[in-house]
Amino acid sequence: MKRLLFALLHRTRLLKLVSWCNRKNVTILCYHSVVPDQNVPPRDPYKQHIPLSLFLQHLDYLERNYRVISLEDFLTAKQNHLRIPNRSVVLIFDDGFEDFFSLASKELIRRQLPATVFVITEGAYGRFRCGDPFLSWDEIQSLASAGILIGSHTSSHPNLPELPPDEARRELSDSLSAVKRHVSQGGVPLSYPYGQTSREVIRMAELAGYSCAINGTLGPNDNHAELYALSRTVIASDDDLVTFAARVSGLTWWAEKMRRKLPRRGPAKWNEELAPRMPLLVETFDGQDY
Numbered sequence: 001m002k003r004l005l006f007a008l009l010h011r012t013r014l015l016k017l018v019s020w021c022n023r024k025n026v027t028i029l030c031y032h033s034v035v036p037d038q039n040v041p042p043r044d045p046y047k048q049h050i051p052l053s054l055f056l057q058h059l060d061y062l063e064r065n066y067r068v069i070s071l072e073d074f075l076t077a078k079q080n081h082l083r084i085p086n087r088s089v090v091l092i093f094d095d096g097f098e099d100f101f102s103l104a105s106k107e108l109i110r111r112q113l114p115a116t117v118f119v120i121t122e123g124a125y126g127r128f129r130c131g132d133p134f135l136s137w138d139e140i141q142s143l144a145s146a147g148i149l150i151g152s153h154t155s156s157h158p159n160l161p162e163l164p165p166d167e168a169r170r171e172l173s174d175s176l177s178a179v180k181r182h183v184s185q186g187g188v189p190l191s192y193p194y195g196q197t198s199r200e201v202i203r204m205a206e207l208a209g210y211s212c213a214i215n216g217t218l219g220p221n222d223n224h225a226e227l228y229a230l231s232r233t234v235i236a237s238d239d240d241l242v243t244f245a246a247r248v249s250g251l252t253w254w255a256e257k258m259r260r261k262l263p264r265r266g267p268a269k270w271n272e273e274l275a276p277r278m279p280l281l282v283e284t285f286d287g288q289d290y
Helices: 002-011 014-021 052-065 071-079 098-111 137-145 165-182 199-208 241-249 251-261 270-277
Strands: 027-031 033-035 049-051 088-093 116-119 149-152 213-218 230-234
Touching (some): 027 241, 033 052, 033 098, 052 098, 052 241, 071 088, 098 137, 137 149, 149 165, 165 199, 199 213
Parallel strands (some): 027 088, 088 116, 213 230
């Protein structure tokens, strides 16, 4: 149903209107894994493994209709009150899966599109395993040398607000130190595991010395976006081109805002009550039903 609606809006050029209305905001597009078409998992319940051919369609669309900027350029412009090009988007990849090195990064580098990969540092040491293999430090250093920004996804990907404060601080500081030891770059951004954070955790991230932090709130970032609580738009593995266009335009964010204003019925909301209790593969897909 949603795809039919998005297709109708696309044909009537209403998506262009929504995109124009959001042109001064910056959308952070979050991917997880890019895999060869023949290696798409038969079961992908959390829609993390996007086939390469579809990923390339997304990149083609962005190059035709948007301006892909680096997270660093976005932060510099925000901190110095500089003008950001209209229809700017930032590409990020959570978890630091090995296929980012072997597949996604090669296409990004070929097209000269900036991106940030957020690594689970225990995974880079080979100490943390959960299904798909993670980037090694050698691969991470190679990516950094090629211009990919390296960010932290903490040491072991816990739900930070549920940890005792000392453990949460250790997850943040140990991961930040590990990235700084292995990679030479100006600043290290943070992506909160599961997109979950709190006022206390936000303060911890700032005091630890991260350059910014991204949470699981759906939507674009305007001039007033909080530096340590930036919003993102998660891209699902089955997002065809029209659905992708709807997400990038900000339509799904608008639809989610409208949904939240309606009376609630049925099960508890996924982002607030279910995702924190699930393992690594359950990244927050807030609003993904739109």
